[in-house]
Amino acid sequence: MSTATTTMTMRDRFISTASTLLDEDPRLAVVLADISASGFEDAAAAHPDRVVNVGIREQLLIGATGGLALTGLRPIAHTFGSFLVERPFEQVKLDLGHQGVGAVLVSALGSYDWPAGGRTHMSPGDVALLDTLPGWTVHVPGHVDEAELLLRDAAASDGLVYVRLSLQTNAAARPVTPGRFLTVCEGRGGPVVVAVGPVLDDVLAAVEGLDATVLYASTIRPFDTVALRAALADRASADVVLVEPYLAGTSTPFVAEALSDRPHRVFALGVSREELRHYGTMEQHIAAHGLDARSLRARIATWSGR
Amino acid sequence: MTLTTAEAVTFHDLSGLMSRMTGAEKHGPAASSTLDALWVLYDRVLRVGPLSVEAADRDRFLLSKGHGPMAYYAVLAAKGFIDPFVLETFGRYDSPLGHHPDRTLVPGVEIGSGSLGHGLPLGVGTALGLRAQGLLDPAVWVLIGDAELDEGSNHEALAYAGSTGLDRLHAVVVDNQSATHGWPGGIASRFTANGWSAVTVDGRDHDALYEAYTQPHQGRPHAVVAVVEPKN
Numbered sequence: 316m317s318t319a320t321t322t323m324t325m326r327d328r329f330i331s332t333a334s335t336l337l338d339e340d341p342r343l344a345v346v347l348a349d350i351s352a353s354g355f356e357d358a359a360a361a362h363p364d365r366v367v368n369v370g371i372r373e374q375l376l377i378g379a380t381g382g383l384a385l386t387g388l389r390p391i392a393h394t395f396g397s398f399l400v401e402r403p404f405e406q407v408k409l410d411l412g413h414q415g416v417g418a419v420l421v422s423a424l425g426s427y428d429w430p431a432g433g434r435t436h437m438s439p440g441d442v443a444l445l446d447t448l449p450g451w452t453v454h455v456p457g458h459v460d461e462a463e464l465l466l467r468d469a470a471a472s473d474g475l476v477y478v479r480l481s482l483q484t485n486a487a488a489r490p491v492t493p494g495r496f497l498t499v500c501e502g503r504g505g506p507v508v509v510a511v512g513p514v515l516d517d518v519l520a521a522v523e524g525l526d527a528t529v530l531y532a533s534t535i536r537p538f539d540t541v542a543l544r545a546a547l548a549d550r551a552s553a554d555v556v557l558v559e560p561y562l563a564g565t566s567t568p569f570v571a572e573a574l575s576d577r578p579h580r581v582f583a584l585g586v587s588r589e590e591l592r593h594y595g596t597m598e599q600h601i602a603a604h605g606l607d608a609r610s611l612r613a614r615i616a617t618w619s620g621r
Numbered sequence: 622m623t624l625t626t627a628e629a630v631t632f633h634d635l636s637g638l639m640s641r642m643t644g645a646e647k648h649g650p651a652a653s654s655t656l657d658a659l660w661v662l663y664d665r666v667l668r669v670g671p672l673s674v675e676a677a678d679r680d681r682f683l684l685s686k687g688h689g690p691m692a693y694y695a696v697l698a699a700k701g702f703i704d705p706f707v708l709e710t711f712g713r714y715d716s717p718l719g720h721h722p723d724r725t726l727v728p729g730v731e732i733g734s735g736s737l738g739h740g741l742p743l744g745v746g747t748a749l750g751l752r753a754q755g756l757l758d759p760a761v762w763v764l765i766g767d768a769e770l771d772e773g774s775n776h777e778a779l780a781y782a783g784s785t786g787l788d789r790l791h792a793v794v795v796d797n798q799s800a801t802h803g804w805p806g807g808i809a810s811r812f813t814a815n816g817w818s819a820v821t822v823d824g825r826d827h828d829a830l831y832e833a834y835t836q837p838h839q840g841r842p843h844a845v846v847a848v849v850e851p852k853n
Contacts, residue, residue, distance in 0.1 A: 344749075344750070344753060346746075364749070364752055364753035365753050367749055369745075369777070369781050370780075370781060372777035372778075372780075372781060374738075374742060374773070374774040374777050375742045375745065375774065375777035375778050375781055377742075378739060378741075378742020378743050378745065378746060378774065378777075378778065379742055379743075379745045379746035379749060379778075379781075380746060381742075381743050381746055382742065382743040382744060382745060382746020382747040382748070382749065382750060383746040383747075383749055383750040383753075384746075384750075385731070385732070385743065385746070385747055385750065386746075386747055386750030386751050386753075386754065386756075387677070387750070387754070388750045388753060388754070390746075405736060406739070406742070406774075409733070409736055409739055410739055410742065410743055413733050414724060414725075414732060414733055414743075415724065415725045
């Protein structure tokens with residue numbers, strides 16, 4: 316398993332990138348609920364009306380974000396995933412999409428980044444929740460450089476975009492295009508594995524010798540149906556493995572829809588629905604969910620019969 | 622009743638406009654609890670009209686209490702935002718006029734509402750967004766109900782707006798005493814304790830409403846509690 320080897324986390328890069336964008340784009344605003352507010356102190360001093368910290372008020376975080384968007388600004392709201400998507404979910408549903416406005420939501424901590432903090436600071440269901448709403452783009456960068464690229468793309472667009480930042484990271488950035496899967500390696504007989512964001516390095520280690528094709532998704536919504544179908548085009552059978560750093564099976568319906576015209580099998584790996592009720596480290600939690608390279612290899616090899 | 626834009630519309634025409642939605646001659650206090658507060662706002666205070674619904678410097682009115690929007694639609698029709706004939710489609714599948722408003726379907730409707738407690742946070746963001754673009758003149762008005770004030774999201778917005786002196790934000794609380802547990806100490810005190818200017822008036826007295834709406838409140842957001850007949 317690879318962990319952060321650089322000193323700068325994706326969250327640090329979000330702060331520096333958003334601060335730069337505030338200088339460049341008068342349409343941009345950042346809305347905070349205390350989390351990361353100290354990182355934005357300089358930006359707030361430079362742009363006091365466009366860096367808003369509402370305090371520990373997450374319903375207001377999203378409501379105010381919707382109001383800013385109604386006036387024509389491009390707001391970026393940020394806090395931990397638990398408090399950005401799960402706690403104010405009705406605000407996400409009604410104050411953004413239902414009002415017909417766009418916004419960028421940038422989360423930190425993901426599913427298991429601070430396990431010592433326990434269940435209250437884990438949001439494995441964030442992407443699944445957003446899947447109940449229309450129109451959301453979901454970026455899951457696997458490296459700080461990808462995070463910056465995807466943040467810049469999100470800020471420059473008009474729609475509803477969720478950027479899911481994590482402390483888990485791949486060793487190197489990939490040449491990703493926002494909205495597209497990237498073919499990282501091509502096999503012939505093995506399964507097609509869709510690796511989402513920071514699980515890529517572990518997936519690549521796990522499938523070595525399995526003759527698998529690995530598609531790397533730093534954007535998981537919209538789901539790149541074209542890339543998946545193309546990867547399976549010359550195969551007699553359609554075996555798809557999903558490896559997602561959030562609730563297992565979140566993307567299974569999208570695979571089923573993409574392959575509705577041909578028989579297929581899906582093996583969906585990700586964070587388990589059951590609470591672990593353990594503290595410890597991120598590495599321990601990744602292993603507990605069976606997402607470390609060794610576990611992934613055993614599970615994928617067994618499932619694919621290779 | 623006939624109504625053309627050439628005729629001067631008065632408050633007394635609103636009942637006829639509401640009848641086009643309900644088919645009834647008269648309307649109970651619940652359906653019309655907001656009628657006077659809305660009329661005085663649109664007739665004498667808000668700087669927005671059918672031709673300025675997209676203008677960046679328009680005043681914004683956000684109906685947070687999306688329930689019972691007939692009075693709102695009647696006022697919008699009286700002021701030329703909605704063709705009065707459309708009122709007769711109220712609630713139908715293809716109508717732009719639902720039992721809760723949808724901003725994407727009706728010109729001049731600033732927010733879609735219905736779920737309680739969303740207007741004031743949206744109003745905070747709207748006031749912040751206008752200020753960030755140098756639009757310091759437009760006022761933001763949010764109408765909520767006394768029972769709607771139960772929703773905690775209001776209190777997040779109320780506390781933040783008061784603490785930060787968001788003085789282009791205005792709240793109208795139509796108080797028909799329908800909150801299940803009431804507001805001991807009065808509704809206005811919730812606002813003043815958080816740094817707002819607040820005044821309580823007779824919600825049927827047009828001159829009193831106008832005076833309350835236009836009261837100076839420099840450096841502080843302003844709340845008007847408009848008291849009407851009890852719902853029950």
